[in-house]
Amino acid sequence: MPSSLTRRIYPPGDTSVELPAARRSRRQPPERPPRLLTVPGVPPARYAYLGPEGTFTEQALRSLPAAAKADLQPCSTVTVALDAVRGGEADGAVVPIENSVEGSVPVTLDELATGEPLQITREMTVPIAFSLLARPGVGRDDVRRIATHPHAAAQTRRWCALHLPDAEVVHTTSTAHAAFMLTQPDAGWQAAISAPVAAEHYRLATLASGIGDNPDALTRFVLVSRPGPPPPPTGRDKTSIVAFMREDHPGALLEILDQLTVRGVNMTRIESRPTGAALGNYCFSIDCEGHVEDARVGEALMGLRRVCADVRFLGSYERHDGVAPDIRVGTSDREFLDAAAWLARLRNGY
Numbered sequence: 001m002p003s004s005l006t007r008r009i010y011p012p013g014d015t016s017v018e019l020p021a022a023r024r025s026r027r028q029p030p031e032r033p034p035r036l037l038t039v040p041g042v043p044p045a046r047y048a049y050l051g052p053e054g055t056f057t058e059q060a061l062r063s064l065p066a067a068a069k070a071d072l073q074p075c076s077t078v079t080v081a082l083d084a085v086r087g088g089e090a091d092g093a094v095v096p097i098e099n100s101v102e103g104s105v106p107v108t109l110d111e112l113a114t115g116e117p118l119q120i121t122r123e124m125t126v127p128i129a130f131s132l133l134a135r136p137g138v139g140r141d142d143v144r145r146i147a148t149h150p151h152a153a154a155q156t157r158r159w160c161a162l163h164l165p166d167a168e169v170v171h172t173t174s175t176a177h178a179a180f181m182l183t184q185p186d187a188g189w190q191a192a193i194s195a196p197v198a199a200e201h202y203r204l205a206t207l208a209s210g211i212g213d214n215p216d217a218l219t220r221f222v223l224v225s226r227p228g229p230p231p232p233p234t235g236r237d238k239t240s241i242v243a244f245m246r247e248d249h250p251g252a253l254l255e256i257l258d259q260l261t262v263r264g265v266n267m268t269r270i271e272s273r274p275t276g277a278a279l280g281n282y283c284f285s286i287d288c289e290g291h292v293e294d295a296r297v298g299e300a301l302m303g304l305r306r307v308c309a310d311v312r313f314l315g316s317y318e319r320h321d322g323v324a325p326d327i328r329v330g331t332s333d334r335e336f337l338d339a340a341a342w343l344a345r346l347r348n349g350y
């Protein structure tokens with residue numbers, strides 16, 4: 001296991017090497033490394049991702065044109081991948097955040113809500129298909145234990161219950177890690193549920209393919225970098241934030257929602273997550289339509305800033321599906337600008 005002073009970044013082709021991590025003191029936050037994404041349009045050179053090779057996350061990363069020329073760093077967990085960005089060893093990290101069947105990836109939401117701030121600059125989706133993989137020569141009858149990522153386990157539950165009802169399903173940090181371990185002498189399981197590409201990566205046999213309970217499953221991934229100016233608005237953007245309530249009181253959630261509603265900002269996701277501070281202490285992880293540069297979104301963020309104990313801005317970025325928001329009457333940039341100009345005239349007495 002990695003010690004507290006090491007973090008595991010899988011070098012390509014070798015999943016067992018540990019690299020030293022930057023020393024961190026709790027009292028003194030580390031000096032923030034320079035953000036390398038300073039030239040518009042120039043992509044980061046080093047991308048960390050949830051590895052090892054053969055994960056769905058790697059597929060998401062490789063869907064970015066910039067990944068073709070970049071140095072890709074497979075990491076053992078979402079936390080390690082994000083810390084590689086925080087520590088300056090990577091310029092960006094791609095991590096899973098939400099699945100259309102199983103919901104959000106809690107570790108990603110929590111890692112983004114706490115610690116050194118990070119910013120989402122892109123989102124992408126990958127259609128998810130699962131295969132059951134084993135060492136060549138192993139048959140379905142030999143499978144007593146199956147390993148996979150918790151999200152993959154949840155999405156293949158019915159298939160496993162139907163076809164391998166007596167097999168125990170154990171969880172691993174990623175689907176590809178489950179497959180990689182089958183190449184080692186002491187895997188602890190006979191089969192892995194992984195992406196079909198993992199069969200080629202690790203020279204495994206495919207015992208069954210297309211075993212997902214929902215053939216239309218999609219997972220959303222985000223590219224995260226150190227904070228900086230968000231990518232420019234495209235007119236088809238999303239903004240992610242975490243809102244921390246001031247204190248528990250009647251209507252606290254309504255107050256937060258009001259800030260968005262009255263400015264015509266449409267939410268696409270809201271989830272409560274425990275802050276970890278005390279039992280019953282929750283924050284809200286929110287995605288909404290629009291860009292921080294849109295007047296209605298900026299005004300809503302200012303409203304949230306007033307009514308919340310804290311608001312963490314997680315980024316404005318282009319939507320993966322290119323859907324433009326429906327801008328309601330009275331909430332366009334022009335109308336916000338006109339209203340501000342009118343107020344200025346009142347204040348100036350003309």
Ligand SMILES: O=C(O)C(=O)Cc1ccccc1
Nearest residue numbers: 055056057149151152174175
């Ligand atoms: O484990 C992987 O391959 C991942 O990239 C995470 C994941 C797991 C299950 C569905 C989608 C993404």
